[in-house]
Amino acid sequence: MESITRNRSTTTTTSRRFTHSPCSSLLLLSLILLLSANNLPTPDKVVPLVKSIGATKVKLYDTDPKVLKAFAKTGIEFTVTIGNDELPQIAKDPKQAIDWVKKNVQCYLPDTNITCILIGNEVLTLNDSSLTSSLFPAMQNMHSALQTLDLDSNVWVTTAHNLAILDTSYPPSAGAFRQDLGTYMSQILNFHAKTGSPFLINAYPYFAYKANPDEVNLDYVLFQPTTDQIMVDPESSLRYDNMLYAQVDAVYAAMGPSYSKKVLVQVSETGWPSKGDEDEVGATPDNAKKYNGNLIKLVSDGQKKGTPMKPDTDLNVFVFALFNENMKPGPTSERNYGLFKPDGTAAYSLGIPSIQAVGNSSSTSSGSSTDGSDTDGPTAAVTGGGGGVGVGGDSSANGYLSISFSM
Numbered sequence: 001m002e003s004i005t006r007n008r009s010t011t012t013t014t015s016r017r018f019t020h021s022p023c024s025s026l027l028l029l030s031l032i033l034l035l036s037a038n039n040l041p042t043p044d045k046v047v048p049l050v051k052s053i054g055a056t057k058v059k060l061y062d063t064d065p066k067v068l069k070a071f072a073k074t075g076i077e078f079t080v081t082i083g084n085d086e087l088p089q090i091a092k093d094p095k096q097a098i099d100w101v102k103k104n105v106q107c108y109l110p111d112t113n114i115t116c117i118l119i120g121n122e123v124l125t126l127n128d129s130s131l132t133s134s135l136f137p138a139m140q141n142m143h144s145a146l147q148t149l150d151l152d153s154n155v156w157v158t159t160a161h162n163l164a165i166l167d168t169s170y171p172p173s174a175g176a177f178r179q180d181l182g183t184y185m186s187q188i189l190n191f192h193a194k195t196g197s198p199f200l201i202n203a204y205p206y207f208a209y210k211a212n213p214d215e216v217n218l219d220y221v222l223f224q225p226t227t228d229q230i231m232v233d234p235e236s237s238l239r240y241d242n243m244l245y246a247q248v249d250a251v252y253a254a255m256g257p258s259y260s261k262k263v264l265v266q267v268s269e270t271g272w273p274s275k276g277d278e279d280e281v282g283a284t285p286d287n288a289k290k291y292n293g294n295l296i297k298l299v300s301d302g303q304k305k306g307t308p309m310k311p312d313t314d315l316n317v318f319v320f321a322l323f324n325e326n327m328k329p330g331p332t333s334e335r336n337y338g339l340f341k342p343d344g345t346a347a348y349s350l351g352i353p354s355i356q357a358v359g360n361s362s363s364t365s366s367g368s369s370t371d372g373s374d375t376d377g378p379t380a381a382v383t384g385g386g387g388g389v390g391v392g393g394d395s396s397a398n399g400y401l402s403i404s405f406s407m
Contacts, residue, residue: 057076084126088138166251203269223291224294248267299317321339
């Protein structure tokens with residue numbers, strides 16, 4: 001994605017006292033819930049769905065008060081986001097950073113468990129010199145603001161990157177950052193190493209397949225390769241049975257041995273569309289089911305923790321998205337990344353009991369679709385308060401949530 005409105009087409013560590021460390025020993029899987037449509041459940045109706053599927057963390061791509069208040073006293077950890085357009089001012093004025101934290105974080109604590117601030121999104125690949133030069137100072141000022149308000153022990157600061165920050169990604173061992181971003185990457189990696197916060201990437205193997213379906217093996221991308229489809233890195237001899245892990249390790253390689261030992265890489269977005277235009281090869285319900293279903297099973301398998309390059313390092317993954325969006329501009333695929341339709345019914349069957357079973361006990365489950373497509377699998381209904389699904393009016397006009405599961 002290229003901005004907060006999203007378009008995918010394209011201190012020392014030892015001094016920190018995180019209650020919930022980003023380096024948790026648990027594998028975390030996340031789902032992203034977009035609220036940039038006009039037919040989605042209101043935040044108070046979303047809470048039961050989030051809790052029903054076992055979510056432990058939520059990432060909000062703004063600071064919508066309705067959402068933050070709705071999740072108060074739920075125990076769910078929250079990430080909030082500073083929009084890209086706010087970065088230049090935050091970078092220039094430390095006081096603005098303090099004021100921002102007071103207004104958007106401190107006032108909700110401790111009822112809403114905010115544990116992270118995301119500083120913009122995919123800033124370094126927007127080709128905007130003002131934003132690029134503002135990113136690192138904004139991260140610094142935000143961290144300093146947390147220190148001033150004595151919140152830095154429990155709230156960490158990071159940003160998310162498009163994989164276009166890489167100049168080389170194949171083979172993974174040859175991963176390298178773009179030369180023109182060298183200074184910025186060094187500053188940001190040093191910041192992560194000192195504060196203990198993770199390095200976030202948005203990774204979509206779907207786009208690699210869509211761009212070159214004749215050369216990219218679909219089973220390899222969907223986490224189900226046969227033996228002869230496993231990729232062996234010619235330099236490291238490490239074996240890769242899926243593209244996502246290869247992408248993550250390319251980032252570790254780009255960091256170099258110094259930072260790759262100190263900084264965790266986490267996948268802040270990944271997913272697969274269940275529908276697309278005629279030229280959007282691979283955007284089908286079956287492929288979406290395989291990609292997301294296999295990914296969920298993979299990261300929840302207690303026998304396998306990390307990537308080939310980092311086998312003993314837990315990997316956090318955020319799956320995009322919880323709901324389909326009816327107002328998202330661009331190709332059809334952009335409106336069809338959700339696991340659920342706006343009415344809370346499953347967009348397709350994942351074969352994951354904890355997700356398929358959501359809403360089975362609700363008297364409002366109907367299995368009907370608001371877009372005319374069939375639901376493959378058990379109905380999952382959003383319920384709350386008096387029972388029915390609430391849509392429209394009070395739903396957030398922008399921003400989205402990512403929802404983490406402890407496996």
